[in-house]
Each structure stands twice: as C-alpha cells, then as structure tokens.
Amino acid sequence: MLASDLKNDPVLVDPIDRLVSAYRPGYALERPFYFDPAIFERDMERVFFRHWHCLAHESVIPNPGDFEVFKLASEAVILTRGADGSVHALLNLCRHRGAEVCTKEKGNAKAFVCPYHAWTYGNDGALRAARLMPKDFDRQAHGLKKVHVRVVEGLVFISFAKEPLDFSEVEALLHATCGQYGWASAKVAHRQSYTIDANWKLAVENYVECYHCGPAHPEYSETHALEQPLHMIEELNAVMEARTCALGIEIGSGNHWQSSAGGKETIHAFRYALYDGVKTGSKDGQPLSTLMGRFSDFDGGVTSIHLGGTSFLVCYADHGMIYRFIPKTVDTCEMELIWLVDGKAEAGIDYDFEKLTWLWRVTTDEDKAIIEHTARGVRSHFYEPGPIAPMEQNELRYINWYLEEISRP
Template sequence: MDHIDRLIDLHVPGMGLDRAFYTDASIFERDMECIFRRHWHCAGHASMIDAPGDFFTFNYAQETVVVARDKDGSIHAFLNVCRHRGAEVCTDTSGNTEFFVCPYHAWTYGLDGSLKAARHMPRDFDTRSHGLKTLHVRVVEGLIFISFAPVPLDFAVVEESLRTTIGRYGWGSAKIAHRETYPVHANWKLAVENYVECYHCGPAHPEYSKTHALEQPQHRIEKLNAKMEQRTRNLGIEIHTGDNWQNSLQGQEAIHSFRYALYDGVASGSEDGSAVAPTMGDFTDYDGGVTSIHLGGSTFLVCYPDHGMIYRFVPRTHLTSEMELIWLVRKDAQEGKDYDLHKLTWLWKVTTEEDKKIIEHTSRGVCSHYFQPGPIAPMEYNELRYINWYLDEIRARSSMAA
C-alpha cells in the first residue's frame, strides 16, 4: 500500500478530501491514469469539423490530440506525436488539410492518422505499423467523445442517455456560437467539485440565483419541478433522465442526467430570464426547465430549449486546470439576426468568472498546511457522490494494477 492508498483509507465518509488530493503531484499522476486515460471525454462538437479535411486540436495535461474529418465523412482522433522522433505533427489549432506533414523530417500522415510517406527510409520500411497513435471515437447527437484507453469503457448506456436528453434538444443539428476558456490556478478537482454543487450559488452567484431554482434545497423546488415537467409533457416532449453514476469496475462509463426548474416566468438562462435564441430540437416553446448531465468525470452538459452549454474541465498540472465553455445554438440561427452573442453568453460568462475567483480562493486556502477538510453539506449531495466516485476510481485502478 502506497501513500495514496493510505490516504484513501483514511478518508472520513461525509467529509471533503484531504489537502494532498489537491496538491500532491503523484496523486495528480494517479488521476491522469485512473480518470483521464481511462474514461471518455467530450472533445467538442461535430460542427467544428463540418467539411472533409477539417481538423482541430485540444490538450489534456501533456497530451495533444488531433481530431479530423476524413474524406468519407468519418471522424478520427489521434495523438499529435510523430512516430519518428516525437515532434508535434500538427502545429495549428484548427484548419483544413489533405494530410499532416511533420515539420521536423516531413513524415506525412493521412486524416485517419495513417503514415502515408516517410522520406528516404529504406524500401522495406513498414509504413502500416508507424501510423499515429489513434484513439477511440464516438459521435453522439453531435458531440465528439474520445478515449485514451486501449479497451474503452462501455459507452452504450451513455449513448442511450444522450439520445433521450440532448437528442430532444436538437444538439445533433446544432452549431457552436461561442467558445471561452478560463485558466484556473487550482487542481482540476476543485473546479469540478465547485461545479457539481449549488450550495454556493446563493452567496456566490446572485445573477444565476435570480432565475434558477437549483439554488434552493431540493424539497423547496419540488412544486416548481412538477410544474416544469407538466409543461414539458404539454409540448409533447419526453425527456428520460436517469442515474447511471457508478464506478468503472464493471467496465461501464458513468452518466447522471437530471432536470430542475427555472423560476416562474423564466424562459432561459439569461440576464433577465428571457429567451436568447430560436428554440431547438423538439421544443416549440419554453418549458421553464433545464436538463443537466454529468458524464465521465470531466464533461458536463446544460440544456435550455433555445441553447446548450458544454462544460469541459481540463487538467494541466497538479495545481492548474482550465474550464472550457462551448455555447450551442440551432444550426440555421444567424448571429445578429436570430441571437445576440452578448445576451446569449452573458449569464454563464458572469457565473464562470465568479467560479474562477472562488475556486482560486479555495485553492489558496487548501494549500495551507493547516487546512483540514470539513463536512459536506446536505445541498452538496452531488459533490459527495463525486468524491466517493473519484475515490472508488483511483482505489479500483490501484487494486487492478496490483
């Protein structure tokens, strides 16, 4: 048993995590192995690579991934590491190309990562065994998911859940209206823990709390939730949420989808609660509700009838991370005509800037040698579940490795 396993065993149920889980570089590496190299992650939306030859890159810690659309329309993902000397093959963050040429020695790769040419290599050199390291890809309702694992976790439950949630909101025929990245001087888990609980919403997010009933204890919003569900049914829409948030010991990915109400008279997530874009998917009117999805440890989704949000948490180092927000609207919606970008993005920009500050305040406090974890409050039930899931994941993988 190493020091990480001892810390897991010393964890007191119902309490927050020990300081070392946010500050120890070796625990960060365990996180990379158990969470980020094992689970599925949302890389973006298919509209980012609409045409054959389109590509984009993104990073997780020290890994850079290229996602590209091939000539036949299929989507591939591969590590941006040349199989010759390890140089980055793609040096642009996005674009369109017929192939990727390593800037070091000009090894040339196709849109599927296969090696097409290796200049001045022997005639018997096997190009087929020197393609870029490919990753597993799934595309569901427009979302692109990748897995670094040699054998990925079963994605079937996730696919079904996404089809009966974001599928109703028309995400498969959406487009990206805006992207924003927030660097955070904090361990990635502090950012995720902050996101999954709304105990802090009242004091930290007055703008959000004016329109979203999630800032109330669950028993206080039951009537609002019932009215929301009735409005949804009146629109002829069924959204099948469900709790499949389990550890990966049985080889399945974790997903939890749930719904909550906006306050009466509020249509969408905006500064004044008014609609900000044309309705999407099956929605022809506003049901006064939000669908929220937690998926695989680093991906979180928010669905309004007129726009969607992809929330990605990206680890950088044991003390730094990023939060990326992606706003989705209907594919035929035109900026300046059908939606105002400032109004569309206002609420979640303000909320995320507030989150960034509070997370960094927390990180500085947690880094204190005198920090002791406190009790998880009843309104932090999703944080408690996340902490328990996280400890199961890093404990389970350690046991499997042993």
C-alpha cells in the same frame, strides 16, 4: 502530509492508498489530494486516461479536411474529418521521433507533414510517405496513433484507454436528452476558456454543487430554482414537467453514476425548473435564440448531465452549454465553455452574442475567483476538511466515486 512523505510506511506499502483509507466519510478531501504530484499522476492514470471525455461539438470541423488540435494534460489530440466525412482523433506525435506533426491550432489539410523529417500522414492518420526509408519499411504499421472516438448527438467523445469503458448507457441517455434538444443539428456560437490556478478536482467539486449558488451567484439564482434545496422545488419541478409533456416532448433522465469496476462509463441526467415566468438561462429570463430540437415553446426547465467525471452539459430550449474540465498540472486546470444554438440560427439576427453568453460568463468569472480562493486556502498547513452539507450531495457522490476510481488498479 503528502503521499511522497509516506514511502516507508510499514502499514500500507502504497502511500496514496493509505490516504484513501484514512478518508473521513461525509467530509471534504484532505490537503494532499489537491497538491501532491504523485496523486495528480494517479489521477491521470486512473481517472483521466480511463474515462470518456467530451472533446467538442462536431460542427467545429464541418468539412472534409478540417482539423483542430486539443491539448489535454500532457497529450495533444488532432480532431479531424476524413474525406468520407468520418471523424478521427489522432495523437499529435510522429511515429518516427515523436515530433508534433500538426503545428497549427486549426485549419484544413489533406495531410499532416512532420516538420522534422517530413513523414506525411493522411487526415485519417495513415502514413502516406516516409522519405528515404528502406524498401521493407512497413508504412501501415506506423500510422498516427488513434484514441477511441464516439459521436453522439453532435458531441465528440474520446477515450485514451486501451479498452474503453462501455458507452452504451451514455449513448442511450444522450439520445433521450440532448437528442430532444436537437443538439445533433446545433452549431457552436462561442467558445471561451478559463485558466484556473487550482487542482482540477476543486473546479469540478465546485461545479457539481449548488450550495454556493445563493451567496456566490446572485445572477444565476435570480432565475434558476436549483439554488434551493431539492425538496423545496418539487412543486416547481412538477409544473415544469407538465409543461414539457404538454409540448409532446419526453426528456429522459437517469442515474447511472457508477464506478468503472463494472466496465461501464458513468452518467447522470436530471431535470430542474426555472422560476415562474423564466423561459431560459438569460439575464432577464427571456428568450436568447430560436427554439431547438422538438421544442415549439419554452417549458421553463433545464436538463443537466454529468458524464465521465470531466464533462458536463446544460440544455435549455433555445441554447445549450458544454463544460469541459481539463487538468493541466497538479495545481492548474482549464475550463472550456461552449455555447450551442440551432444550426440555422444567425448571429445578430436570431441571437445577440452578448445576451447569449452573459449569464455563464458572469457565473464562470465568479466560479474562477471562488475556486482560486479555495485553492489558496487549502494550501495552508492548517487546513482541515469540513463536513459536506446536505445540498452538496453531488459533491459527496463525486468524492466517493473519485476515491474508488483512484483505488482501482
């Protein structure tokens, strides 16, 4: 049953609240959470527009005037670098009639000229010219609307919220993790997007659990110990941490996975080991690129970061990964993968493109198939949520967090 079928329910006025209250603890979500347009709209309002999202690495706009347009759900954001080097995130809609002012995906421009009536905006969003408007027209009051932006360790984050969630715990933990890996001086080696025929939550739920890693990702499971239950890799993790300490590096971790009720953004950073002899996330476990940040050698470990509900980061000693989950419609979403390397590394000399990207391209191809298999199965009227397995503890945590978020006005 969909939320739209419950409009006249005498017990709860809001049909979505009724579905939330009927959730069976320890189980997967009911079918409507993945197919009901009303729930998708609430997802946008109370999750997507409330939380911070990783948009890009700032190296995609290295020079003053550089810009790129990012599309997220129904919104389009122009990420641009001003003449003074500052980063701006502008909504791509003219303040006159709402037309898109930037019609190219990326480039370099000193100004954006609306193709409709030629209103002209600086790359900081200020309205520079509005032809034939009356003398008393206030240009200062009609600049492009901005979304909140933070740049931390080279990562650009945005929030659509009128009053954004406190970002201080996130910033501190990113310094303690990505900062040790030198992400502030990294650059993008490759970006690849995957269109997924599934609700965005099915994609995120798949990402946060590794119960499926053994049967679904044989390539990943050859090198990453996370494919086993956590209690079975404690010894491997201890050896990994000893190697990290021996390199004189202290990488932070912390669990601040929390609802927005306290006004703070959510983040969880944790570490886990690669198998013995494996140095990084590659096909054969051997190095892929030059070492990054404070690393003078490989520690055989991985740092994983879950942030804000849609952004996920993976740190190796010689490269990094950004996973962005982007809702599109109630039953489609997009995953963008971004590979980072040291800013001085040169393609074809310090790293081989095919080798660098192989593991996560293979793994994501497999994930796309799995997620879409699940979406087709959940669409069945005979679908019934099953119990969450112990190895899916992060999925259960995510489900509980999500339900709390959409229950908050």
